[in-house]
Amino acid sequence: MNIPFIILIIFGLFIFLSSFFTVxxxxxxxxxxxxxxxxxxxxxxxxxxxxxxxxxxxxxxxIQQLDVIIETKTKDNVFVKLKVSVQFMVIKETVYDAFYKLEYPHDQITSYVFDVVRAEVPKLKLDDVFERKDDIAIAVKRELNEAMTTYGYTIINTLVTDIDPDIQVKNAMNRINAADREKTVAEFEAEASRIRIVAKAKAEAESKRLQGQGIADQRREIARGLVESVDVLNKVGINSQEASALIVVTQHYDTLQAIGADANSNLILLPNSPQAGSDMLNNMVASFSASNQVGEMMKKNNKKVKPKTDIKPDYETPETPEATE
Structure with a gap:
């Protein structure tokens, strides 16, 4: 076997193998x-x-994905970076157009994304950019579909995956958010304080009402006891005025005794001299006597004033025809 034959065989084998390929x-x-x-x-x-x-x-x-980062300005003059993810693929029926009409598809898609984002974002304020990021993504997808279909590409989806404003603006937004939350906390604390004050006031009012009712019941029972005491004293020949004076003086000394029994008490009852009881009794007797005199004088004055019952009219009654006959 000579060398040219071997070369021919190798060349033929190479030609045969290069005829086949896999996809x-x-x-x-x-x-x-x-x-x-x-x-x-x-x-x-x-x-x-x-x-x-x-x-x-x-x-x-x-399906392929291309991430595009765009820096642009909002309507309120805030610079912001947006990350737009574009998911696209070649249409199987238009592979010829995708291969021969467009050489750098990534660059073409990036250019369209820049164009759409920088046309849409400057129309919006920063807060609206966060709220309407889906609208921006839809606008990018619509524009890309119209442009890339001609080159055999279809846009599966577009997503605004990140919105990053300037660091100073971000810090200001965080401070605004913190201040708003502090305001909410202050409002809730004020409302809780108001509820506590109202509840305390209602409790105090109820306490005062019950206390007043108890005092009223106590005084009612004291009055009933005084009436019974006066009745008992009247039965032994002591009139009502003397009985009332005796009861008042007795209560005065009972009060002095109760105050003196408490070693830690700092209450002073005035007057507290030894003759205070007799002075009080004399004053009460004098006041009762004066009130009796005033009552007698009022009775005498009432008796002197007599009501006029025989008042005649200042005109005469005309006679009837029967009376004239």
Missing amino acids: KQQTSVIIERFGKFLSVRTSGLQLKIPMIDRIAGRVNLK
Whole structure:
């Protein structure tokens, strides 16, 4: 076996093996013949003519994600960074357009995202950017779909995954949030304090009412006891005035005795001289006598004033026809 024959066999084996190639799942292969598009091959074992056909490229049919970070300004002049995640894929039926019409799809998508975000965000205030981030994502998806469908791409979804304002603005927002929460806490504490004060006032009012009722009942029983005491003294020949004076003096001395029995008491009863009881009794007797005299004088005055019962009218009653006859 000579060397040229061996070289021929090796070359033939190489040609045979290069005629076959495999395509992975979710991948398409572009075949060109002499630099011209020939066909699109899908997954599996494929055949091509060696030295004539060549693999021009492979197109990924899986869903891909591109993260784009954009810095822009809001309507209230706050600079903010947004992270937009774009999920896209090549349409299986338009692999030719995706391969030949667009060379750098990532750059193309990034440009459209920048354009849409910088057109939408400056219309919104910072708070609205957080609240309407879904609207921004929908606007980006709509614009990208209109542009990228021409190149054989479809946009699966767009997400605004991060909104990062300037650090000073972020700190100010945190202070505002903290102040608002402190305000809420103060309002709740004030309301709780008001409830406690109202409850305490109601309890004190109820206590005063019950205390007043108890005092009234006590005085009622004291009055009933005084009436019974006066009745007992009247039965032994002591009139009502003398009995009342005797009871008052007795209570005066009982009070002095109760005050003196408490060693820690700092209460002083005035007057507290030895002749205070007799002076009180004399004053009461004098006041009773004066009140009796006043009552007698009022009775005499009432007797002198007599009511006029025979008042005649200042006109005469006309006679009737029967009386004139």
